[in-house]
Amino acid sequence: MIAYTTPYAFVIVVGFAATIALSRVATGASLVLVGVLLAAQLLLWPARFNALSWSAYLMLLVFATLVGFHAARRMRTVAPFVLVLYAAGVSALLVLPRFSATSIDGLINGKHLSSVALIPDLLVCGSVAALITFGFWYLGVQLRLESPALRTVWEDTASPIVSSAQRMLLPLRPALEPATAVAFYVLWIIAESGRSGSSPWPSFPFTLGLFAASIAVARNYPRVAIALPGVVLAIQLFGIPTRFSSTSWPVYFAVLLTCLIVSATAEGRIRWLSLPIASVYVAVITTLMTVPTLSNGYGWTSWVGGGNSSDDIIKSFAGVFVVGLLLTAAAWFIGFGLRASQLKRAADTKLGATVDELRSAEIDLIVASERDRIAQDVHDIMAHSLAVIIAQADGARFIGPQRPDAISESLGRIAASARTSLAEVRMLIESLVEDPDGHSNPTLDNIDELVQRMRGAGLTITTNRFGDPTLLTSGQQLAVYRIVQESLTNALKHAGAQPTARLTLDWRGPGLALTVASTGAPRQHPASNVREHGHCRGLYGMRERARLAGGWLTADVDDEAPGGYLVTAFVPTACVVEQETEAPAEAALVAAEAGSR
Known part of the structure; x- marks a missing residue:
């Protein structure tokens, strides 16, 4: 060209x-x-x-x-x-x-x-x-x-203008296709008015109306929209007065618009069938435009200044047919792309809503876990301190008349326990502001100090150690300290009169085996059964701490000792935990290498 x-x-x-x-x-x-x-x-x-x-x-x-x-x-x-x-x-x-x-x-x-x-x-x-x-x-x-x-x-x-236009035009979306069809029909009627040539005038408004109707119903009735152009083309093949002339042939572009709308809005099989059906329509339209006998003696070659020889007709047919197929495929794929874009935006909206819900649930879970951790820490600190204070206060009240000098010693121990508890609570509160995981972490070195405080509160404790201590992480040491603290506190509160406890720390295995066995005179009130105590927060907290440290814990009544209670726990050393963590990864790597071979 x-x-x-x-x-x-x-x-x-x-x-x-x-x-x-x-x-x-x-x-x-x-x-x-x-x-x-x-x-x-x-x-x-x-x-x-x-x-x-x-x-x-x-x-x-x-x-x-x-x-x-x-x-x-x-x-x-x-x-x-x-x-x-x-x-x-x-x-x-x-x-x-x-x-x-x-x-x-x-x-x-x-x-x-x-x-x-x-x-x-x-x-x-x-x-x-x-x-x-x-x-x-x-x-x-x-x-x-x-x-x-x-x-x-x-x-x-x-742009605010674009946003405002979208808000105004979105409610009018269902009327887009009918409005387009009306504009299509009216403009063509105005353009062709008075230029019908030898054809009866009602034939053009009729065929034009069918094409406009296919555009209008393409969204809601895609099967009807696809069938209407076929009806028009069948009429034009057999009815000479209904065929378009050299000025009205662009009406056939309604087929492309219908194909685009069906591709963008239709569901199921009709959307995929619209492309081959439209391709058949293109072949019929090309025949009507290029074969002189089907266009009142004029073919496309005459419209563009060419001759009507066989070679000219064949070349004209091939050119118009190829261009028509390309335009039809382009219209269908544009509609397909618009539909894919709409579905993707809907999926992105749902995905965003799901992500927001998951993020909200994650925040709720974090808050709940943090509340539980705070409650557990407060319980471990305050329950132990208050148990010691109550034991000292009761002892001073009972023996005060016989031994007035013991009152001063008891008050000193009460003050020391209160100061220790106050310091731990203060450090816990400060850690909540700065770093949730960075609050005061007692270690195994503080167990002896804990045992001394409990002995001063009236609990008779025997401590046994076996083997050489090995490495535990700071989190594991905190878990062991809290388990010992809660076990001795429970022994002081629930073992009855003349409570005794035996603490055993055994390092001879792949970790620390911990045992706290407590005994005492049976209680006079059956309602305070120690078995019921196994359901309280203290025992739940001990089990959770042992689990998070990589070990386990059991706590139950000791049937061999009257009024006895036995707590047994195991916390593996840090190297054992690392080996157990690395073993599945190594096994998976070996399996993957074996599969690749």
Whole structure:
């Protein structure tokens, strides 16, 4: 096609290609360049296209898509209006004879009429060109939104005008297809009024109405929409008066629009069948346009200035058929892409809502776990201190009359226990502000101090150690300390009169085996059964601490000793925990290597 253009028109084509290349790095400059090129064609007749090379204007559709994709913030609102203005200029170049290369006939309608008489043609062509151009620009915008990084920028800097337009137009979405069909019908009636030629006038409104109806019902009744163009084409194959002429053939573009809407909105099998059915329609339309006997003696070759020989008809049929298939496939895939984009946005919305719910649940779980940890720490600190204080106070009250000097010693121990408890509570509170895991961590070295405090409170304790101590982590040492503290505190509170306890620390295995056996005179109140005590927070906390330290703990009544209670726990050393953690990974690695072999 380029071979038939003048050198000036060839420069215009090169300029269009340059605007496509510049659309990414200089969107504003490329828009201005397109305006300059179109202005040159409006003013200089050698730069205008002929009946074959006018298809170069299709490059501007690619340009509109790239502008929608790459436009910066300030250009997003201006660009569609500028592109629609350019579409109007292209329509004038295509329709009005004064803007054609010969200034005799319109480029695509072949009419030698005044500009006033061709206003209906100009309105139809301009409206269609504006809608198509805006559609390609919007396609570029949607492609931009599919990129996560660009979507974030778009959402942060979205134009208020675009946001307001979306809120206003969204409720009108169900009326889009019917409104498009009405505009399609009315504009074509205006364009073809008084130019029906030898065909009876009612035939064109009838066939045009069927095409418009296919557009109107494409969203809600896709099967009917796909069938209506077939009805029109069947009528045109057998009814000569209903066939389109050289000026009304663009009505067939309704098939492309119907195919696009069905592809974008239909569900199930009909969406996939719409493409092959539309391809069959393209073959029938091509036959009606290129075979002279089916077009009142005129074929497409005559419309574009060619002859009606067999070779011309075959070439014309092949060219129109290929172009029609390409346009049909493009329309179907554009609709498919719009549908995929809509489904992806819906999925992203659901995924975002699910992520928010999971994040909220995670926060609730963290808060609940932190509350439980705080409650456990407060219990371990306060229960032990208060048990010691109560034991000392009761002892001083009972032996005070016989041994007044013991009251001072008991008060000293009460004060020491209170200070220790106060210091631990204060450090716990400070840790909650700064670092939840960084509060005071007693170690195994503090167990002897703990035993001395309990002995001073009236608990008789025997301590046995076996083996050499090995490495425990700070968390494991804290767990062992709290387990010993809770066990001795329970022995002091629940073992009855003259409580005794035996603490055993055995390091001879792969960790620390801990045993606290307590005995005492049976209680006088059966309601205070020690077995029921196994369900309290203290024992639950001991089990959890042992589990989190990598070990286990059991606590129950000792049937061999009256009034006895036995706590047994095991905490593995740090190296054992690491080996147990690494063993499954090594086993998985070996299995993977064996499978690869």
